[in-house]
Amino acid sequence: MKKDIDTLKKRSRRRRDVVEQAGSASLALSGLVGMFFLVVLVWQIAIPTFIDGENGEISAASEFIPISDYVLEWDHPNVNEQGDLKTEPIVLTIKWEGQTGAQTHDLEIVVTANRGEKEDVQISEEGLSTTSIEVGKKTKFYLKSVLDVPVSVEQRSGPVPAADASGNPHVSSFVVSGDVAVLISNGSAVFEPLEMAGWTSLLVLTFIVSRPTERRLAPLVHCYGRERQIRGIILLLAIFTIVIGQTTLSAFLGGLCWLLFGVALLRTIEGMERLQNQGRSLTEVKRLKHSISDREGLLLWSRMLLVSACFFIPLDIDIPFLTERYQDIFQPYASGIRSAFFGTVWVMSIAMLVSMPISIGAAIYLEEYAAPTRTTKLIQALVTNLAGVPSIVFGMFGLAIFVKQGGIGLGLGPSILAAGLTMGVMAMPIIVLASQEALRSVPRSLRESAYGVGCTQWQVVKDHVLPSAMPGIMTGSILAMSRIMGEAAPLVVVGAAALVLFDPEPLAALTGGNLNFTVIPIQIYFWTSEPEHAWHSMAAAASIALILLLIAMNSIAIVLRQHFRKRLNS
């Protein structure tokens, strides 16, 4: 019988189609699985902070240790004077694999205000000696087991051992509620009136300039010709705001608001005058915007300032975990990362101060000046390969050059200055590469037209190439900054400390103060290495704080990039 070729082909083609569909679906799926995995990871990191209960295991008793025990202690009572429960009851679930099968028992604990009152619980084959005990606050009591199998202890409900008087664990107050006060807290206003006034004026001005109408702009017409007075008044207001607010962060931001308000106001008035002299309408939005936010992006800066200052001026958010509490070696849940936070801020500032001018200069030289000689090629290759050198090698470089004395060592000791310099060296190749990319993307016509009107090379670079490459350079620098902010390895080598109970001094290496410092990633590393579960919760909280800081910085970079890209295109 002759085979019907057409049918055969059709059938095999159909089979092939099915196989290919499956193949493409699986490809897409593996990609999705990759992304899903990463998202799950971030979520998983966040979870441990919500596990606040006591978890543990009583090890098995043996002939050498006939009774193994587990210590518990609550800081605050969970009943009032009448003996009524103030919070959820504290219930521990105690489980083990006995000879007669798995056993599960509940133990209810009542914490009273009588310090010193205690009662131990015996665990044996028959079960618990009691199902409910009363103990005093801040009093250690024991769960004692004579079983030859490990017993697991898990808190099912109620406040955790290190909870505060209201029954909330401290770590949750960082993650969940936070001390947010909107305008009025405890019956008094939380803002200085001057700061608030500065913020509001900037808000109003930004709104007017973004959506100008004849009526909204009318009040500003009265300001024509009074620029000097306005400048003086606003400078005075800014200084007053900072002085009255005793140079706190919010006062500083308030002063900044005033200054930016002044600059934007003067620019707006100038632009309006110019427009009216040209006989145009005030409502030509694009022209007005252009005249006030010509190259500096005043509008963008004022919006960013408004957003970042709103957390400190009108809302007055206070995160004690980040900015108030030091590490508490006895109470994990009462710890904070204040010293690590300020250490990070100082290390980053020093690193950026050192590395940004040098690396941007190097990028300009490589892109604009250098002829393609052997030296240039060597430098280019070195930059590319330095960016891939493991961070711990940079740490060893810092250890030998900046930390140790003798040889070519500067002998700064394990200090913030040495750490900042090390991190600056690490950030350098990244910033050079990003800046080169930005300089390369500046169109050639811009350079040529500038040369065409007779500019020198430096004038071309300074006045035309750099300003239009600046957003790219800024983005690259911020990304480099966020990368070195999360690095712990070089600082482990340089010698960051595990326990710092004071604010770090940035110039201690030169002035002879206390050298010790720590940064957030190092704090996470040491807390993860601790055996107790509570410290792991704190490590998770610190991780979240670090990731949030990084996300904030990266989003600034992304916003900057989008804004300037839009402007270049229009």
Added chain:
Amino acid sequence: MKKSLKPVAQKRAPADRVRLLLFITSLSVIFITLGIIQTLLFEAITFFREIAGVRGWFSFEFDPKGVMSQTGLGAFLFMLALMMEWISEHRRHYLAIISEQILFPPSWALRSIYALLIIAVVVVNSMLLWASTVALVAVWRRVAKKHMLRGTGNIDQTDRSVTIALGCCLFFSLFIATTEHYGGAFGEFFFQNQWTPAGACADRRSLCENMNFGVNSLLLTTLQVAFGALFFAVPLGVGCAIYLSEYASPRLVSVVKPTLELLAGIPSVVYGFFAFIYIGPLVVELGEVAYTNGWIDQPPNILNPINGAIVVGVMILPLVASMSEDALRAVPNELREGSLALGATRIETTLRVMLQAALSGILASIILALSRAVGETMAVTLAVGTVAVYTSNMFLPAQTMTAYIAQRVGGDLPFGEIGYLTIFAVGLYLFIITLSLNLLGNKVLSAYREAY
């Protein structure tokens, strides 16, 4: 009239000063590189000199019987590959003798050979034997390609790098096969497998008998973790890249790409924490199953190389994904359209045209990711453990090179002590490995960029 045409006296002096200043800033890159190399080299040489003062520089015993071992077989295969390569370069007319069927076997045979090679990684005991087999197959395919291209003028006449690399491999494997009992500073460091730098002696400064500096135990764990990470990251990352560049809508890409950038920015210590808390216990459960079934002979530990491999894989996943996606996007659209116009389906176009065209770009991304995985520190310190013993059982704690450095400097180290010097020797080795991987990756990448 003539006067006005003369150029005005140029005020170039400030511009030149700027140029000089900028040149000096760019020289700082050279200073940094020299500084790194000088630091590492100086301390590492001191380290080797201290050991050599007691145990000599290098010693080994010659044993020609070793040629009959697996390593000897590997050397033989390398020699075969070298001969094939040499003949194909210099005596090209001999190639005509080889029948076409050997050079161009049916595709199913080729595919099964490739699959066997991949499976053999797990089965073969000697890594060298496996590497030599891979080299042999690679040279075979290279010769076939040359044979196919003969007379078209497309053959690169002066490509000696393959010959040189094969020669080096042959020399190295012959040396390994015919010698044993390495000693002295270099022999101990590069060939021995025991790493106990903190021997128990009265005087901490001096070198004592029970100190051993065989860095291989650290290096092998590092490679375990790094290749394990690639095992997880490459399929997921390349799949992700293919999906993003070929299937996903632009709108989805504009959301996913910044997300990938953000994930690439998560600090490694956070990944380490995640491995310590979550992946560790999961791997232990897996290990318990293996232990009860008798596949491994010791119970698993919560800190182990698999744990590290998974978490480092997740860390390098965004790198692989975004670089491979860039490589796929750089392929000219005509290739894709031509393939589709010939009637190929989307998956055929993706797998047989786009992947082939972007292969060297993807390879570069894999090499750079490998270098990143080798140099990764905090995550592996928290995930892999601190026991500097190499085991082929990947459920037991071990220690990588970077983790050793981080753990060693964690304690207070006096300047100039032998423990202080070891970190620089290990660091130099690490630096050389990552630098050569980076050089290779960047070379492949620039070659790829030139091609398109």
